[in-house]
Amino acid sequence: MNEEFRITLLGEFTIEYKDSVVSDQTNRSKKVWTMLEYLIVYRKRFITQDELIDLLWPESTSRDPINTLKVMMHRVRDALDELEFDNSRQMILYRNGAYGWNQEFKCVTDVDEFQRLIHESELETDDISRKISLLLQAESLYQGHFLEKKSSESWVIPIAAYYRSLYNRVVTELGRILFEHKKYEQLSVVCQKAIILEPYEEQFYIYLIKVLISTGYLEKAMDLYHHVTEVFMRELGVTPSDELLALYNDVVKTIKTPEMDLSVIKSKLDESKGEIGCVFCEYEFFKLVYHLEARNIGRTGDSSNLCLISVVDKNTVSIPPRRALNRAMDALKTTIQYNIRSGDVFARYSVNQYLVMLPSTNNETGNMVAQRLIKAFRKEFSGIQIVLKYSIQKITPMKDRMKQS
Structure with a gap:
C-alpha cells in the first residue's frame, strides 16, 4: 500500500484523503478527536490502553475502563469512515493491548x-x-x-x-x-x-x-x-x-510637513477636539512637561507638586485582579480628567498608577486636591471595590537640581 493522508495540526485539526476531509469542526465528542489526535501525533509508536485511559479519563473510577475505551475507539473509526477510504478500519491497529497508526499509510503533516x-x-x-x-x-x-x-x-x-x-x-x-x-x-x-x-x-x-x-x-x-x-x-x-x-x-x-505661512500653522494649533478638563497624555510627553515645570518654578519662585495615585485591593497591599483593575483605572482616569483644572496634565505611570501635575500648589493645597479626587471617585463610582492611595511630593526647581549635582 502507498496511501497518503494530509493532516493539519496547526489551528484546525483535519485529515484529508484525496477529496474527502474529516475535521474537529464536526459535531463529535471531544474525546473522539482527542484520541485520534493523540494517535496521530504519536503515530510512530503503539500506545497502551492504560495510557489512553489516563489521557481520556484521568479522574475516572470506572469499573470497566477497557470496554469504555473500546467503545471510544469504535467511534474514532466511525469518524475515519467519513474519509471514503476503503481500508479506513485498518488505519488504526490493535496489538498486544495497544493501539497505533498503521505505518503502511503515510501521514504528511503540516x-x-x-x-x-x-x-x-x-x-x-x-x-x-x-x-x-x-x-x-x-x-x-x-x-x-x-x-x-x-x-x-x-x-x-x-x-x-x-x-x-x-x-x-x-x-x-x-x-x-x-x-x-x-x-x-x-x-x-x-x-x-x-x-x-x-x-x-x-x-x-x-x-x-x-x-x-x-x-x-x-x-x-x-x-x-x-x-x-x-x-x-x-x-x-x-x-x-x-x-x-x-x-x-x-x-x-x-509627522509635520514644512509650512511657511504662520497663519496656517496657528489655525492648525487652534483646532480643538472639543475635549474639556485635565489633559491626559503619554508618559514621555508628561516627562517633558515635568521638566518644563521644573524650569518654570526655578524662574518664578512658585511652588508645584507631583501626585501619584495608586489603585490597590481592599487589603491595600496588592494590585486588584485584572478585570477589576481595568474598570477602576478607567473610572479613575475619568475622575482625574474632570476634577482637575483645565490645562493641567496627567499620565498613566504603571498598570495601577497615574501621575498628576499640580502646578502652583503647596503641600497643603496639593493634598486637598488629591483628597478631592478620591472623594469624587467614591461618589461617582461607589460600586468599585478598590482602595485609592496617593502621595504628594514637591517638584524640585531645575536650578536647585543642577546645584545638587
Missing part, C-alpha cells in the same frame, strides 16, 4: 513541513530570494496554534509552546529580511497575521510601525503606537521598550 522549511531556510545563506520563499512558505503553514481547540490540555501545552516559538522565530527573521530589502507589502501582511496570533509580541508591532513609517502612513503609525502601549499597559502592566519609544519619537519629529 508540522513536519513547517519544521522542514525552517531547517532549509537556516541552511540557505547565499540565495536571499530562496531564503525568503522558504520562510514565507513556513509562515503560511502556521494557520493557528498547535491543536488550538485543545490548548489547555496538559499533553498539548509543551508541544504548542515549541511550535509557537518556531513561528515567532520565523516572523522575526522575516521581519528583519523583508524590511532590509524594502518588501513592505509582504511584511505588512505577515505582521498583521502575527499580531492576531501573538498579540503580546512587541517586536511584531515594531516591524509594522516601521512599515507604516517607511510608506508614509505616519498617522497610522502613531495610532498603532498608542494602541499597543495601551494594550500592554492594561493587559501586562509593562511600558514601551526603548526601541518602540525611539520609533514614537521618530514619528513625532517627522
